[in-house]
Amino acid sequence: MKKSSSILINKKEISAIAIGGFDGMHYAHQKLFENLGTNGGIVSIESGFANLTPKSYRQEYSIYPIYYYELENIKHLSGNEFINLLKEEFPNLKKIVVGFDFCFGKNRENCIPQLKELFKGEVVVVEEIKIDNIAVHSRIIREYLKEGNIKFANKLLGKNYKIFGDQIKGQGLGSKSFVPTINLNIEDFLLPSEGVYATKTIIAEESYNSVTFLGHRATTDGSYAVETHILGKTIKNNYRTVQVEFIDKIRDNLKFDSFEALKKQIEKDIEIANSILK
Numbered sequence: 393m394k395k396s397s398s399i400l401i402n403k404k405e406i407s408a409i410a411i412g413g414f415d416g417m418h419y420a421h422q423k424l425f426e427n428l429g430t431n432g433g434i435v436s437i438e439s440g441f442a443n444l445t446p447k448s449y450r451q452e453y454s455i456y457p458i459y460y461y462e463l464e465n466i467k468h469l470s471g472n473e474f475i476n477l478l479k480e481e482f483p484n485l486k487k488i489v490v491g492f493d494f495c496f497g498k499n500r501e502n503c504i505p506q507l508k509e510l511f512k513g514e515v516v517v518v519e520e521i522k523i524d525n526i527a528v529h530s531r532i533i534r535e536y537l538k539e540g541n542i543k544f545a546n547k548l549l550g551k552n553y554k555i556f557g558d559q560i561k562g563q564g565l566g567s568k569s570f571v572p573t574i575n576l577n578i579e580d581f582l583l584p585s586e587g588v589y590a591t592k593t594i595i596a597e598e599s600y601n602s603v604t605f606l607g608h609r610a611t612t613d614g615s616y617a618v619e620t621h622i623l624g625k626t627i628k629n630n631y632r633t634v635q636v637e638f639i640d641k642i643r644d645n646l647k648f649d650s651f652e653a654l655k656k657q658i659e660k661d662i663e664i665a666n667s668i669l670k
């Protein structure tokens with residue numbers, strides 16, 4: 393199900409790199425990349441906590457090739473050793489692009505002044521980028537997603553938040569008692585707060601308007617589920633990868649006293665999703 397993770401470009405051709413974690417590939421990250429020019433590359437340092445754009449999905453969000461380094465393997469290096477490693481890896485390196493808060497080397501002891509001192513080429517430092525007075529950072533975006541504020545999370549991302557999952561078998565109740573849904577197994581991605589969302593569901597490169605429930609199915613079996621209902625269409629999907637793009641939250645997860653009451657609410661959710669997505 394995973395996308396290919398790198399564009400094959402010889403590191404010798406790279407003359408400019410942006411360095412960071414780059415979980416999210418958000419608006420501020422994209423602003424960094426704008427400084428890379430024609431032979432740019434992205435050095436992504438993996439700490440193992442990425443859950444907005446896990447490593448194998450990241451390349452989709454940039455035209456520049458991404459080169460991955462495990463933090464575990466480089467965190468013992470001194471500042472000088474880290475810069476030497478970059479020079480070895482990218483022998484034609486002329487420019488490094490980082491954000492205002494970039495630090496590197498053992499215990500993050502080196503920051504912008506040391507970078508400028510140790511690297512003899514051009515150093516571009518991007519000032520802190522904010523939107524509506526909120527600093528754009530992966531950790532901030534995670535908080536907005538966790539509270540279900542999709543609209544603002546998307547604004548900070550500069551795109552719609554998107555997760556990937558494989559279709560799994562559901563309870564078999566949907567088509568009979570409610571509406572048909574595609575049940576998904578989501579790994580690696582942060583899931584927004586429990587509730588119902590207006591979404592776009594992408595199957596085999598085709599995007600469909602949809603309404604997605606995520607949470608504990610308090611009304612039926614109580615288990616956690618991610619389920620998407622395609623609006624106004626019947627889709628034959630045979631356990632393939634499905635992508636869900638979040639557009640807005642409709643409501644929180646609720647426990648209903650009867651299946652009929654839940655069904656009525658789902659009909660309302662569909663109406664609201666249709667009006668959001670029209």
Ligand SMILES: Cc1cc2nc3c(=O)[nH]c(=O)nc-3n(C[C@H](O)[C@H](O)[C@H](O)COP(=O)(O)O)c2cc1C
Nearest residue numbers: 562563564565566573605609610611612645646661
């Ligand atoms: C738009 C939508 C809203 C839903 N809202 C709730 C809800 O508020 N509470 C709940 O317990 N289940 C909710 N569900 C989940 C249903 O309980 C679930 O679709 C049903 O159990 C069928 O599951 P199945 O596809 O595994 O057969 C919702 C489902 C959809 C599609």
Ligand SMILES: Nc1ncnc2c1ncn2[C@@H]1O[C@H](COP(=O)(O)OP(=O)(O)OP(=O)(O)O)[C@@H](O)[C@H]1O
Nearest residue numbers: 412413414420490491493494520521528529530531
């Ligand atoms: N808002 C921002 N403005 C300018 N530069 C930024 C901003 N956010 C990140 N950067 C820069 O982008 C690169 C990648 O940083 P990083 O992966 O730490 O992003 P982040 O969104 O700040 O993540 P986290 O929230 O986990 O700290 C670094 O060089 C960092 O300094």
